[in-house]
Amino acid sequence: MLESLLHGARQLGLAITPEQARQFQLYYEELVEWNKRVNLTAITGYEEVQIKHFLDALTLITALEDTPWAKGDFTLIDVGSGAGVPGIPLKIVLSNARVVLLDSVAKKTAFLQHAVKSLGLGNVEVVTARAEELAHQSAYRQTFDLAVCRAVSKLATIAELTLPFCQNGGLVIVPKKGQIDEELAQAAKAIDILGGRSKEVKNIHFKGLEQHCLVVLEKVTPTPPRYPRRPGMPEKRPIS
Template sequence: MEKLISGAQKLGLYLSREQLEQFHIYYHELVDWNRKVNLTSMTDYDEVQVKHFLDSLTVSMAMKSEDDSCLHIIDIGTGAGLPGIPLKIALAGIRLVLVEATAKKADFLRHLITKLGLDHIEIIVGRAEEIAHDTRYRESFDLVLSRAVALLPALAELTLPFCKIGGTFVAQKKGDIGSELNKAQRAITMLGGRLREVKSIGLPEFDDKRFLIIIDKVSPAPHRYPRRPGMPAKRPITS
């Protein structure tokens, strides 16, 4: 776990022996379950610790240190638990909700959480388009996360309705994001967001360009959004 340790330290996260053991268990459970459930195309040890685990921890760059221990966070389209579970391992005090539409992946998440001994995690099986209209979750979260789920215009519609006023949505992106970001401006504004920053992740552990798109929630999202399942991706709100 040397690359994970080194990268985490650059983020100001100093992982204990217990936390490193949790990441070790996470890796082996991921590889084991991946034989029967399509969780990831990446199973190499070094790749997973950098491109999955460390990449997930970069979300901490968008967090205020004084809020780390009490944030209420939702991870939309979490898949194998990324970025939510690595963040929970590193910052044990956060309260976490994981949204995953595929039941078999949710089964893995339940198993993993038990194996890791993590608490204050809720798993919801369903589509973000529908869950966002549930009053228990709508505009309830300090921090909304999403990693590799959709293009930003659709992603804004899927995520910003979960974010409370004064909260933050963080999208993890890589490569050339200029055009995607420009197309998303209308959706971001319409759904109550305001772009705060595009933060470049300059860690030497990564061999590509990675960014955090950080959006503050400044006004309520209109009640009609998100639209029915599939519509945000099929007909995105674009400039």
Template sequence: MEGEDEFIIKHLIDSLILLKKIEIAPGARVIDVGTGAGFPGIPLKIKRKDLKVYLMDSNRKKAEFLENAIKNLGLKETYVLCGRAESLGKKPEYRENYDLVVARAVSSLNVLSEYCLPFARIGGLFVAMKGREPEKELVEARDAVEVLGGKIKEVVQYELPEGLQRSLILVEKVKETPEKYPRREGMPEKRPLR
């Protein structure tokens, strides 16, 4: 178990940095892919009550925890989606339906792009929250991002207290994701797009 200060820095401040580094329109629909315990989605919702936040995780126990957290925190327009990105990303009610898609260090950028870009609307933004040196991932993912309908817009470097270096990779959704993506469950990890 990490200490209180470490929790505040690594989870709360790191989640809320999105509000300082990118512009999020009022009332935006935000999906947090692979949210785990609700980071960054829950802190974003607490700070920006106008957002419609969807917390997605494939783990049933985590989803139940999130449902309880939402209820106990009294958060409105905050929803839990329990399922895998490969399945939910194919469903019309979720596909290309979000203004902002965020993911925090879930997988490599080429894999994350296949999980996340299908959720972003054209003109929307996918933000991958990464460590200090994302250059190798950027090179490996450039073609995959383009195939999936995205364009790498910018890499924003920042430093958390205690000198922790982080990056936000901003990917703009410029065209529809082809229907064949995301591929079936497990394929993005087993055979990442290059």
């Protein structure tokens, strides 16, 4: 059971406990069942989910090496959480983390609520809202250590939807595929305006996750009050 996940986790230096394995197995079963009526993911095969959802999420932990949060004592917001990836796999393994799963689609957050309860995950809040609006609420703005986003969008768009949530010194971690240099260069102005800087790009070397990398941004100054702009604008007109 979960051989690919367990093997990959060992390569990352992670020891999955029997209880965590039980949670991952149940998460898979609930995901596949709910996906029959809610469009959560196109990836449903047992092996594929282990590699392209669970392990892909856990690779984000490599970006926390040599940071104060390496052992999981942090606040994290998963922007556009969808099926709960990467937020739920990270929470399963780093149980001390305090996590917010954010999505604008009520059917998806209904699944997230169900999954969190079924898996017995504490210190997890599920929020149904647009990132562009939630980031202007004082309870969420510039309060998180980490923000993650797996959305298939331009990096400038993702920066506008994530950096406003991070406190100074916090990190944004964005999984990407393929060559990232040009996209990172195009997003440089947006990242700077939003109070961030490019910290590093970590290449991921895993079978099944070829050409994957993690773009890590650091929050260095407060985000100007006007950002993020109104819903839809970061996607429609990225800062350039």
